[in-house]
Amino acid sequence: MIYILTACMIMLVIAAILVTIRTVRGPTSLDRMVSVDMVSSILIGAVALLAALTKRSDLLALFIVLALIGFVGSMTLARFITPLDPEAHRIVGWRAERELEKQMSGRTDEHAPVHDMDVYDPDDVDFSGTNVDSDDVMETGPQHDGATPAERREP
Amino acid sequence: MNWETIADVVGISFILAGSIFTLIAAIGAFRYDDLLARQHVATKPQVFSLIMLMFGVSLMVREASMTWTMMLVIGLQLVTSPISAHMMARAGYRTDRIDRTQLVLDELGEDIAEGDDLN
Numbered sequence: 532m533i534y535i536l537t538a539c540m541i542m543l544v545i546a547a548i549l550v551t552i553r554t555v556r557g558p559t560s561l562d563r564m565v566s567v568d569m570v571s572s573i574l575i576g577a578v579a580l581l582a583a584l585t586k587r588s589d590l591l592a593l594f595i596v597l598a599l600i601g602f603v604g605s606m607t608l609a610r611f612i613t614p615l616d617p618e619a620h621r622i623v624g625w626r627a628e629r630e631l632e633k634q635m636s637g638r639t640d641e642h643a644p645v646h647d648m649d650v651y652d653p654d655d656v657d658f659s660g661t662n663v664d665s666d667d668v669m670e671t672g673p674q675h676d677g678a679t680p681a682e683r684r685e686p
Numbered sequence: 687m688n689w690e691t692i693a694d695v696v697g698i699s700f701i702l703a704g705s706i707f708t709l710i711a712a713i714g715a716f717r718y719d720d721l722l723a724r725q726h727v728a729t730k731p732q733v734f735s736l737i738m739l740m741f742g743v744s745l746m747v748r749e750a751s752m753t754w755t756m757m758l759v760i761g762l763q764l765v766t767s768p769i770s771a772h773m774m775a776r777a778g779y780r781t782d783r784i785d786r787t788q789l790v791l792d793e794l795g796e797d798i799a800e801g802d803d804l805n
Contacts, residue, residue: 535698539705546712553716553724559783561774562721565728568770569715572732575759576708579739583701583746591755598759602766609773614781 536584540577547573564608571601690748697745704738707731720788721778729771736763 547570554566575597582590714727740756747753778784779794786795 532694532698535702539701542705542709546709549712549716559721559778561778561783562724565721565725565774566715569712569728569732572736572763573708573712575736576704576739579743579756580701580705582752583697583743586747586749588747588749588751591751594755594759595762598762598766602762602770605770605774609770609777612777612781615783 533584536580540580543573543577543580547577560608560612564605568601568605571597571604693745693748697742700738700742700745702742704735704742707735707738711735721784722775725771725775729767733763733767736760 550566550569550573554563554570557563557566575594578590578593578597581587708731711727711731714731715724718724718727737760740760744753744756775784776794779786786792789795
């Protein structure tokens with residue numbers, strides 16, 4: 532019995548070494564995360580072997596924790612990974628992209644900036660809910676003396 | 687030959703099968719050089735070998751708490767493994783970490799092209 536379990540453990544160790552080499556080599560971070568996932572499930576297997584050998588019941592929490600940790604890691608990486616090409620940050624359809632190209636094609640450096648943060652434009656729509664003309668800028672919320680939206684647009 | 691010996695033998699053969707499958711999966715993950723191929727070889731036998739190992743341990747230990755924890759681990763792995771594999775593959779596709787010209791069937795690409803047409 533113990534010889535078979537030892538053989539199983541040796542197989543798991545070889546597997547873990549191979550996957551660790553792949554983790555070091557893996558060209559992208561996604562490859563590495565796949566390998567780390569595999570290492571975590573090999574670890575579950577090794578703890579299971581230990582439980583089978585010693586019949587200890589205090590390893591139960593370890594199984595649950597190991598089963599959950601790998602999932603969280605790979606999920607986080609898959610969610611927050613960025614494209615290799617930094618220009619491709621926004622996902623734009625080809626039609627919208629062509630439109631954008633047409634708008635931007637005539638522009639040179641001599642043109643006025645599209646949006647200058649330093650210039651105060653009173654017509655600018657303010658989404659913050661604060662009235663920048665009021666004395667107390669810390670006071671938030673609509674401050675339009677009970678006027679309806681239509682009245683505010685055309686006083 | 688009593689039932690305990692039979693359970694032990696069946697359990698240890700399950701554990702042996704699971705370990706061999708883990709080793710095969712590791713060799714595959716080591717040798718393949720494409721993200722999707724590696725994912726394929728990593729997820730499938732990993733789930734299967736984990737189920738094998740858990741059943742084997744349950745049969746060898748023969749305690750109710752251990753058995754139910756093993757069932758819980760199997761359930762968690764069956765729920766989370768496809769989700770994480772799907773999200774990984776999709777993230778790899780959308781961030782150009784996969785060579786799209788090597789794909790035989792590219793349904794996500796077709797869907798993206800269709801969505802672009804509607805745009």
